[in-house]
Amino acid sequence: MTAPLLKIEDLRTYFYSKSKQAFIRSVDNVNLEIGKGETLGVVGESGSGKSITALSVMGLLSAGPGVITGKIGFKSDRVQKNLLQDLDDFVKLTMKDGKVMAVQKDEDGWQERSEHRMSKVRGKEISMIFQNPKQSMNPFMTVGRQIAEAVQLHTEYKSEQAAKERALDWLDRVKIDTPRLRFDNHPFGLSGGMCQRAMIAMALSCEPSLLIADEPTTGLDATIQSKIVDLLAELKADLGITTMLISHDISIISRLSDTVAVMYGGTVVETGPAKSILAKKDDQKHPYTSALLTSIPSAENIRGKGYLQAIEGDVLDTINIPAGCRFYGRCNRVTDRIRERCERQEPDLREIAPGHKARCWLYFD
């Protein structure tokens, strides 16, 4: 195992609902690791905290209270640093029964210190592509100019001409047809798939050490999705770029990832090598992961059955996290031996096989 490039420890990112006077615990104790050159697939239902985890890493949250605790270790130029270092000076937490019940945060102070640090990292060392490419590009600037500007800002290609050449080069690499023509297009002149390609070109053109791709194919047509996935796979093989790939589509994750993290209700319930997590066998897996795998309409799951194995119950509402295991209400593998614990006490993320961790009492003794 290579040394991790990004290591997130005990990250908590909360929001506050004024109408319910309660915290929305969007990211609640997330632990993740991405090795250099690897692709980590993050799967989970919507609202499970995938995007908020990514935005926390980028330091891009504006609503309060936002990130409140945790450590984000990031290795850049062989220097190990913690992106959240010293920021806890600005936060005071009041806990009750291990639950955060009140937060006092000097948001301006936090923002200033975080911004000071992140402005050197964002775009240059970590860049991100978003679900909706059209909304995340500047509509008033041509696609090419936007890429060239990013190149000028973050790489050694400082001259106008060099940056432009570089941008064209990237447009070509992401297989946009006639890059010279598209260079002068505005984002609205491009189709969804093409816009996503341009977005990928922009993110990669700064040669970041880490790429975060948040649902890069969601909302695109099936035929176009498969093209984007092809492109990502090719870029991965050619450039060996480290990627955090967020998606709720398991087939995409299984195609591209080396390791997988499964999120549920704001926390990571299972992480490990893609092979063992996405394998069909149930035995050494978190019950949520197995249920998720059998509920997708794939050839195997459909064959001969005529119906889908659904997970009963609802997606966990992160405003109301139960005391015990987050999956308890929907879990069909609770045994009498562990029922008590499942209901009362949240399992921690423990290694159940080499490199494979899960949050489930079934595997602890």
Place this chain on the structure above:
Amino acid sequence: MSKTILEVIDLKKHFFQRKGLFSLGGQQRSIPAVDGVSFYLKENETVGLVGESGCGKTTIGRTILRLEKPTSGRIIFDGTDITALDTDELRKLRGKMQMIFQDLDAALNPRMRIREILNEAITVHHKLTGAEVDKRIAELLEQVNLKKSKLSNFPHELSGGEKRRVGVARVLSVGAQFLVADEPTSALDVSIQAQVVNLLRDLQKQLGLSFLFISHDLRVVELVSHKVAVMYLGKIVEMGMSGRIANKASHPYTHILWSSLVEKQSREVGKKAKSVQAGKWGVFDFERPLEGCRFAPRCPVYEAKGGPDICTNAASEPVLREIEGGHQVACHFPL
């Protein structure tokens, strides 16, 4: 043999877009969103409709429900021609046919509680007393498997799956026998999609409903439908029993749709599919660069055969032909 509940004959729906800002009568661009579609649906049957975004699936559904006025063609529902009904007759018709909208929030007025929403829907077509309405609401909740406590909630307080269930309950409440389900699962989470698919299947068994099931998810369509119709640029290019379409697709486009399933790509891809997939992707637009077959600009078979004239001849646009046991294809060189 069960009886035919819906028959669509050569249905066309063209939209017109004004080109200039001030050209009132002048130049118009016509978008043939639905361009000559025929099919029928039997009682207690589900027909799946697949195709890329923008190919006209939703428009077919809306036109059948007469939310749009068809440009030409005929729609026969339950033995009566509904192509030219007036507003009043249409309102009565809504008690028999309904639509589940793609957007989860479409059917839910954000200012009304769930109870009011259902109450309103139940009393549109039936005059019922308060007690009868309550009974019917309880019945509906049970059918769609929704907790009673949700009745006092506002829509924004529900999860996606619950919103979809309310939407289905609202549609069932009028007692419709035929439903157009427009991408009923696409806005939902993976784990919830399965619940909704199963719910619709159960309801079909219980209530004997007929569905026109629109989706771009081939897997879901294969699972729920008896028959599948594949659409491209406003026309059905292939139609047949769902097992056949899934396993023995004959139209090059259907092949591409199937092979673009990422799930399939990660495994061994059959040789034929691979050669098809290698085809190049032009732009998808109603303004066709070529006459004849509308798939020609993107068709790998057309390319492999060196651009045969028959494919691009205006006089020989391929029409649906039966190749075997109810399996129809519109292509001169079916695979």
Place this chain on the structure above:
Amino acid sequence: MKSYTQISGEIGEFSDLPFWKKADDIDLAYVGYGLFVVTLVILSYFLGAFNLLPHDPQDINLELMMAPPLTSGHLLGTDFMGRDMLTRLIVGIQAYFLPGLLAIFIALFFGTVLGVLSGYPAKAGFDTGITYFANLVDSFPRLVLILLVIAAFKPDIYYIMLVVGITNIPAVASHIKGKILFLKQKNFIEADIALGLPTRTIILKHILWHNCRSILIIQATLGMGEAILMETSLSYLGFGVQEPTPSWGNMVQAGSNYFMKGQFWPSTAPSLAILFTILGFHLLGDGLNNILEGKRNK
């Protein structure tokens, strides 16, 4: 330093607070102030009706012209004819309120009708017609239009407000139409039609009552402010409410002649009244909108 506190450990399934509890304090303050202003207006009619005013607003006292505030019997002093400022200030609002309501009614009623007609069945012809009407109205400076009307008839506040109301129709109509188009885009109206609801239920209940009431509230409160401002500007041209009937506009105008001589009260008092009243109506609309629309899903 911001603090966030969760009140209880266990949250009920969906314990949505009633809307006034989850409203922003600032919005409640806005509405509170707005209601206070409205109360004052009503109070003015009440005092007038029951003869409880400190003086007669028309009562001329040539002995006591331009008396400064706090002069015996005159809390806010007197004007150039020795009439009691306070009384005239209280009565002054009456010059606007009913005419203002007329303007609002015209704008909202016809604006809504036109908005619905152009948005709901979306007959292209209708829409074009309304656009032409809106352009026509917008292309005339409103003041010029009012002067024309005054010249043709007579300088009456009701004529003025009639014009104000009519010229506000396009703005209301376009807001309503915009909302309808938005709802259409979300298939909301279509779902109602598909269900078989009668058109009148869809328009009156689902569109107007449930989805447009905040637009109407805002337009109404803005309209009242506008009515006051319009009359004030016209008073400067001598076309506002005519002496001796008091209005804040003609009071400011009359008082301004003395302002430079250091006798500030006859113009300052009505100016402040205008300022705080308009502010009151604006804040009322804004606060109500925020509370009713609930920034809850923010």
